[in-house]
Amino acid sequence: MSDNPYEKAYQREKLARNEAEHLLEDLSRKLYDKNEEINRLYEDLKRNQSIMVQHEKLASVGELASGIAHEINNPVGFCLTNINSLQDQLPILLEACAAGSPDWDAEKQADADYLREDLPILIRETIDGLISIQTIVRDLRYYSRNSNQDAFSGADLNQGIKSTLNVLRNKISAQYQIHLALGDLPLIHCNQGKLNQVFTNLILNGLQAMGASGNLYIDSYQDGDQVVIRISDDGPGIKDAIALEIFQPFYTTKKVGDGTGLGLSISRSIITELHAGQISLVKDGRGQGATFEIRIPIEQEDLGSA
Ligand SMILES: Nc1ncnc2c1ncn2[C@@H]1O[C@H](COP(=O)(O)OP(=O)(O)OP(=O)(O)O)[C@@H](O)[C@H]1O
Ligand SMILES: [Mg+2]
The missing domain is CATH 3.30.565.10 (Histidine kinase-like ATPase, C-terminal domain)
Structure with a gap:
């Protein structure tokens, strides 16, 4: 190395500048890495948030379905009870239709005869329809059973x-x-x-x-x-x-x-x-x-x- 003091000072300064540049470069790289990591974490957070939203959505759809099913279950229940007792009383009604009434003309009697044939079918179809609503409701309740609560046995x-x-x-x-x-x-x-x-x-x-x-x-x-x-x-x-x-x-x-x-x-x-x-x-x-x-x-x- 030269003995020239200017040259020495110059070399010292160059060394210091190099070190400073390396330090800066190092810090910039670390900053860049940190930034990347923050971006990655942000993306993860966004994805996890979407997953949670989807979970919640599914759970609330389940709860909604179960709530509606519960509400439908009661009226369907009493409709079925009523129609079943109507079916039990049906023979009396049919007998009355067959006997007719002295006030009835031929047209009224024909209506009553038609009713005698039709009524059992109407009642049977209504019962079938209500039973199938009951099945759908039961399935819906079973489907969404406990979807957002703790486990059960x-x-x-x-x-x-x-x-x-x-x-x-x-x-x-x-x-x-x-x-x-x-x-x-x-x-x-x-x-x-x-x-x-x-x-x-x-x-x-x-x-x-x-x-x-x-x-x-x-x-x-x-x-x-x-x-x-x-x-x-x-x-x-x-x-x-x-x-x-x-x-x-x-x-x-x-x-x-x-x-x-x-x-x-x-x-x-x-x-x-x-x-x-x-x-x-x-x-x-x-x-x-x-x-x-x-x-x-x-x-x-x-x-x-x-
Ligand atoms: N039975 C399958 N046959 C062929 N590919 C399938 C089948 N099941 C899933 N995949 C593939 O896997 C991918 C991911 O399925 P996943 O159920 O996770 O999402 P998705 O059905 O695309 O959307 P969603 O969130 O509505 O369920 C589907 O897009 C499809 O490419
Ligand atoms: Mg799918």
């Missing part, structure tokens, strides 16, 4: 599947064949309303994948200390490359407005986090397309709400 998952299918009946046109093979299952301590949300998403996914027609297979059986539910379709199936991705929040191949891409991620959290179970794609389903398998331990710990 003793749910029949086969009944949950049937109620879900009934609630979805307007989405399941005659072009779809539903093949049920529901085996004997023990009652499960679970959140039935939330499990029904999972069945709903898997059934709708299957129908949407198949398009206008096809076969949907739903199996249930006990396998050791687990219950197994399989939902299988005849759609195009799911390629191995995206088999894990489909469970990620917001992964969807559907048009905007047709799907949020949250169905499977919410289903996974309901099965794994809330019921200590598993949900996966399997290869040996009854349908030609995708088969989802749910496994839930029969012995459930005390469950919280998801």
Whole structure:
């Protein structure tokens, strides 16, 4: 190094400037990284918020349905009681129609004869209609049972599947064949309303994948200390490359407005986090397309709400 004091000072200053520049560069990089991290956290927060909103929405739809079903249940109940006692009294009424009345002309008697034929049919059809409203209401109540409350004991998952299918009946046109093979299952301590949300998403996914027609297979059986539910379709199936991705929040191949891409991620959290179970794609389903398998331990710990 030179002995020239100016040169030395210059070198010292250059060194200091370099150090300062490095320090600045280092700090800028750290700032940039922090900024990136904040952006990432912000995006995560936004996604989690959307998931929570979707959870809440599903839960409040369930509560609303259950509330309406409850309100309908009472009037339908007394309509049925009344019409049943009318049916019990029917023979007296029919007898009176047959006997007629001295004041009646031929036209009145013809009306009474028609009524004698028609009344039993009208009453029977009304009873059938009310019973079918009662079934729909029962299914709706079962469907949304406990969807936003703490867990309860003793749910029949086969009944949950049937109620879900009934609630979805307007989405399941005659072009779809539903093949049920529901085996004997023990009652499960679970959140039935939330499990029904999972069945709903898997059934709708299957129908949407198949398009206008096809076969949907739903199996249930006990396998050791687990219950197994399989939902299988005849759609195009799911390629191995995206088999894990489909469970990620917001992964969807559907048009905007047709799907949020949250169905499977919410289903996974309901099965794994809330019921200590598993949900996966399997290869040996009854349908030609995708088969989802749910496994839930029969012995459930005390469950919280998801
Ligand atoms: N049975 C299936 N057959 C073929 N692809 C499927 C099937 N089920 C799911 N998928 C694929 O996985 C994606 C994610 O499904 P997911 O249920 O999470 O969301 P989504 O159905 O698109 O929207 P939504 O939030 O309304 O449920 C679907 O968009 C589809 O590409
Ligand atoms: Mg879906």
